[in-house]
Amino acid sequence: MRSIWAGAISFGLVVIPVKLYAATEQRDITFRQVHREDGGRIQFRRFCTIDGEEIPYADIAKGYELPTGDMVVLTDEDLAELPLVTAHRIEVLHFSPNAQVEPILANKSYYLEPESTGARAYVLFRDALEKSGKVAVAKVALRQREALAALRVREGVLTLETLLWPDEVRKPEFPFLDEDIDVRQQELKMAASLIETMTEDFEPDQFRDAYREALEAVVRAKVEGNEVVRPAGVEAPEPKGQPADLTEILRASVSALKAERDGDTKKPPAKAKAPARSRAAKPGAKPKTSEPAAKSPARRKASA
Numbered sequence: 001m002r003s004i005w006a007g008a009i010s011f012g013l014v015v016i017p018v019k020l021y022a023a024t025e026q027r028d029i030t031f032r033q034v035h036r037e038d039g040g041r042i043q044f045r046r047f048c049t050i051d052g053e054e055i056p057y058a059d060i061a062k063g064y065e066l067p068t069g070d071m072v073v074l075t076d077e078d079l080a081e082l083p084l085v086t087a088h089r090i091e092v093l094h095f096s097p098n099a100q101v102e103p104i105l106a107n108k109s110y111y112l113e114p115e116s117t118g119a120r121a122y123v124l125f126r127d128a129l130e131k132s133g134k135v136a137v138a139k140v141a142l143r144q145r146e147a148l149a150a151l152r153v154r155e156g157v158l159t160l161e162t163l164l165w166p167d168e169v170r171k172p173e174f175p176f177l178d179e180d181i182d183v184r185q186q187e188l189k190m191a192a193s194l195i196e197t198m199t200e201d202f203e204p205d206q207f208r209d210a211y212r213e214a215l216e217a218v219v220r221a222k223v224e225g226n227e228v229v230r231p232a233g234v235e236a237p238e239p240k241g242q243p244a245d246l247t248e249i250l251r252a253s254v255s256a257l258k259a260e261r262d263g264d265t266k267k268p269p270a271k272a273k274a275p276a277r278s279r280a281a282k283p284g285a286k287p288k289t290s291e292p293a294a295k296s297p298a299r300r301k302a303s304a
Contacts, residue, residue: 003113005142007088009151009158010038016122017115020088020142023159029215079144082120087141090149095134101150105163112151112158124255126158170260 005020033042046055062079066074090112114122129136129151136151139161148163222228 017118021111109127
């Protein structure tokens with residue numbers, strides 16, 4: 001995992017340096033909008049409604065439209081001047097019972113990893129929080145926006161859940177809430193009995209996304225049946241990286257090894273190098289024989 005934020009948990013006078021990681025990910029299959037006839041991608045371009053020109057992203061600003069139709073344009077400089085007291089800091093405000101932080105307030109979950117210098121303080125805070133059975137209510141600034149947050153413990157790791165502000169949760173205003181609907185006591189007992197009969201521990205690993213698996217099977221069947229459209233002007237990309245499927249990774253590795261071996265067998269054998277000629281040798285001259293080794297001093301005396 002790659003950290004997306006670095007800061008510190010501010011807990012009274014204690015400061016715990018931490019890194020933030022996204023704890024969840026979407027596993028949905030993503031699609032592109034294409035032309036049904038030839039598979040060409042559909043592009044969306046940004047045009048100004050006044051002059052009709054296409055606007056580059058660098059020239060686009062945030063605008064707040066007034067009821068009169070007038071527009072308040074905000075620049076990056078305007079937004080940079082906004083105060084973010086909790087920038088790079090998770091400020092613990094207080095602690096509350098678990099049940100009081102309702103699930104409907106949950107927005108996104110993150111893991112918190114301690115820096116090496118704050119590991120001991122991190123473990124101390126984690127253990128104390130887990131033993132208390134409460135959640136730490138905090139404030140944090142992420143992506144230039146301040147949010148409420150709740151710190152909990154999951155599998156030995158502190159998790160940070162960003163929360164919606166109270167005015168972001170809609171009130172359930174339905175007509176049946178004002179009606180006087182009578183429920184008999186016997187019916188209530190039978191419903192309670194049915195709930196008790198169907199009660200078991202929640203084990204998320206036993207569930208799977210059957211729709212996504214079926215959709216993947218449809219896409220796979222079309223690929224295997226060669227029901228693939230290559231839009232005009234699109235060249236086959238060179239393979240980059242490794243396929244996501246382990247079977248494909250192994251298959252690609254075997255193919256690469258075979259290709260490498262076939263290439264080695266087709267290469268002509270390397271020619272033996274001819275002995276180097278002496279610089280004094282002329283074209284057509286006979287090669288000199290190797291000179292005998294110099295006589296040792298003992299032999300010289302004997303010959304004398």
